[in-house]
Amino acid sequence: MIYLLIGIGLLIVLIVIMVIRTILFRQKEQYSEIILSNSKVNKDEVVKKLQDAIKIKTISNSDTSKTNYQEFEKFIIYLKNAFPLIHKHMDLTIINKYSLLYHWKGKDQSKKPGMIMAHIDVVPIEQGTESDWDVPPFSGQLKDGYVYGRGTMDIKIQIITAMQACENLIKQGVVPERDIYLSFGHDEEIGGREGALKIVKHLKKEKITFEFVLDEGGAINSGAIPSVKKTVAFVGVAEKGYSNLEIKITAEGGHASTPPANTSLGFVSKAICKLEKRKMKKKFPLVTRNMISILGKEMNFMNQYIIANLWITKPLFMKVFSKPGTNGEALLRTTIAPTMAKASMEPNVLPQCASFTVNCRILHGDSGSKLIEHISKICKGMDYKINILRMEEPSKVSDENSDFYKMLSGVIKGIYDNTAVIPYLMVAGTDCRKFENISKNVYRFTPYYIPLEDMKRIHGTNERISIKNITNCVRFFETLVKKC
Numbered sequence: 001m002i003y004l005l006i007g008i009g010l011l012i013v014l015i016v017i018m019v020i021r022t023i024l025f026r027q028k029e030q031y032s033e034i035i036l037s038n039s040k041v042n043k044d045e046v047v048k049k050l051q052d053a054i055k056i057k058t059i060s061n062s063d064t065s066k067t068n069y070q071e072f073e074k075f076i077i078y079l080k081n082a083f084p085l086i087h088k089h090m091d092l093t094i095i096n097k098y099s100l101l102y103h104w105k106g107k108d109q110s111k112k113p114g115m116i117m118a119h120i121d122v123v124p125i126e127q128g129t130e131s132d133w134d135v136p137p138f139s140g141q142l143k144d145g146y147v148y149g150r151g152t153m154d155i156k157i158q159i160i161t162a163m164q165a166c167e168n169l170i171k172q173g174v175v176p177e178r179d180i181y182l183s184f185g186h187d188e189e190i191g192g193r194e195g196a197l198k199i200v201k202h203l204k205k206e207k208i209t210f211e212f213v214l215d216e217g218g219a220i221n222s223g224a225i226p227s228v229k230k231t232v233a234f235v236g237v238a239e240k241g242y243s244n245l246e247i248k249i250t251a252e253g254g255h256a257s258t259p260p261a262n263t264s265l266g267f268v269s270k271a272i273c274k275l276e277k278r279k280m281k282k283k284f285p286l287v288t289r290n291m292i293s294i295l296g297k298e299m300n301f302m303n304q305y306i307i308a309n310l311w312i313t314k315p316l317f318m319k320v321f322s323k324p325g326t327n328g329e330a331l332l333r334t335t336i337a338p339t340m341a342k343a344s345m346e347p348n349v350l351p352q353c354a355s356f357t358v359n360c361r362i363l364h365g366d367s368g369s370k371l372i373e374h375i376s377k378i379c380k381g382m383d384y385k386i387n388i389l390r391m392e393e394p395s396k397v398s399d400e401n402s403d404f405y406k407m408l409s410g411v412i413k414g415i416y417d418n419t420a421v422i423p424y425l426m427v428a429g430t431d432c433r434k435f436e437n438i439s440k441n442v443y444r445f446t447p448y449y450i451p452l453e454d455m456k457r458i459h460g461t462n463e464r465i466s467i468k469n470i471t472n473c474v475r476f477f478e479t480l481v482k483k484c
C-alpha cells in the first residue's frame with residue numbers, strides 16, 4: 001500500500017513539474033519588435049518588369065550544351081534597361097560571362113557589407129506538360145491578379161523586386177548605411193558551380209566578408225504544420241547536405257533463357273527494397289530542436305506540454321512528428337531516394353552490370369561517410385561499387401539570435417500581420433551554402449505568402465505569383481535595405 005501511495009505521489013510531482021515547464025515555455029517571448037514599412041510601390045511598373053523578365057528563357061540544363069546562353073545575355077541587357085539608376089550608381093561585375101554581382105557603396109565603411117541573392121536560371125518545362133498550362137509558360141501573362149510563368153515563384157520575383165527596391169531607394173536619394181551587394185548566379189538549378197561558386201571565389205580574392213547573406217529559401221504560409229493556426233514565415237538557418245550516389249552491382253551475364261537465381265537487376269531491386277525498409281536512424285539535431293521549440297509556442301497546450309518536456313517525451317514526439325514521407329521525417333533523418341536505374345539494353349540479354357542512383361539529403365549529425373557506410377551495409381553480400389557523383393555535407397547553422405535575424409524578423413512582421421517567424425532547416429538546396437565561409441549569418445527566405453496548395457507550382461505547371469506578393473516583396477526589400 002505504502003509503495004502505491006509513494007508511486008502516486010511521485011507521478012503527481014512529475015505531472016506538476018511538466019505543467020510548470022509548459023507554463024514557463026509558453027511565457028518565453030519571441031522577438032516582438034515590428035518594423036513597419038512606409039514604402040509606396042508603383043504596382044504597374046514592377047509587375048510589367050517581372051512579366052518582361054519571365055519572357056526571357058533563361059533555362060538551365062544539366063547538359064549545358066543544350067543551354068541557350070543568348071537568353072542569358074539578353075537578360076543582362078534587359079536588366080540594364082529596366083533599372084537605369086542601379087546601373088548608374090552601382091558597380092556591376094559580370095562573373096563567368098552570365099552571373100552578376102552588383103555593389104552599392106554605403107555610408108559607413110567600417111560596417112561589413114550585406115548581401116542579397118537570387119538566381120537568374122529557371123528549370124525547363126517538363127516535356128509533354130506544356131499544354132497543361134493555362135497560358136504559355138514564357139508569356140508572362142497577367143491572369144486573375146497573378147503573373148504566370150516559369151520563374152515567377154523560383155525566383156525571378158526576388159531579382160526583380162530586390163532590384164526595384166534599390167532603384168526606388170536611389171530615386172529617393174537614400175544611401176544605405178552599409179555596402180549592399182546583389183548576387184545573381186546563372187546555374188543554381190544545376191548546382192551553382194559556374195555561377196555562385198565563381199562569385200564566392202571572386203569575393204574571397206577581394207577579401208570581402210559579409211555581415212549577412214540573404215538568399216531564396218523558406219516562404220510564408222499557413223497550415224504547413226497542422227497544429228499551428230498562425231501564419232508562419234520560415235527562415236532557413238541551415239540546409240541539409242546533398243549527395244547523388246550511383247551503386248553498380250555486377251552478377252553473371254549470358255543468355256536470358258537460362259537465368260541464374262539472381263541477375264544483377266534482381267540484386268538492384270533487392271538493394272532498393274532494403275533501402276526503403278531500413279532507413280538511416282532518426283536524429284534530433286540542435287537546429288531541428290530550436291525550430292520545434294520556437295514553433296511550439298504557436299501550438300495548443302497539449303503539444304506544448306510534449307515539446308516543453310522533451311527530456312521525457314522525446315520518443316513519443318519523434319514517433320508522432322516523423323510519419324514516413326512527411327516533412328517531419330525529412331527534418332529528423334537523412335533521406336535516401338532511389339531515382340534512376342539501368343540494366344540490360346536488350347530484353348533477351350542478362351545484364352552483367354546493373355546500377356541505380358540515389359538522391360540523398362544528409363541531416364546534421366550525419367555525414368557523407370556515414371551515408372556510404374549505411375548503403376554498404378545494405379549491399380553486403382553483393383558484388384557492388386559505389387560511385388560518388390556529388391557530395392556536399394550539411395551546411396553550417398546560422399544564429400537565430402543574430403542582430404540581422406532579429407531585424408529580418410521585424411521587417412517580416414511589419415509587412416505580414418500576426419505572423420510567427422521560425423528558424424528552420426531547409427531540406428532543399430540553395431546557392432548560398434557556398435557563401436558560408438565569407439559570412440556567419442546566412443539565411444534563406446523569400447518574402448512572399450504562398451498558400452500550401454500553390455507550393456507544387458514551383459518547378460511545376462502554372463507557376464504564378466500574385467500582384468499582392470510582388471508589391472509586398474518590393475516593400476520588404478526597401479525596408480530591409482534601409483534598416484540593415
Ligand SMILES: [Zn+2]
Binds near residue numbers: 119154155
Ligand atoms: Zn530557386
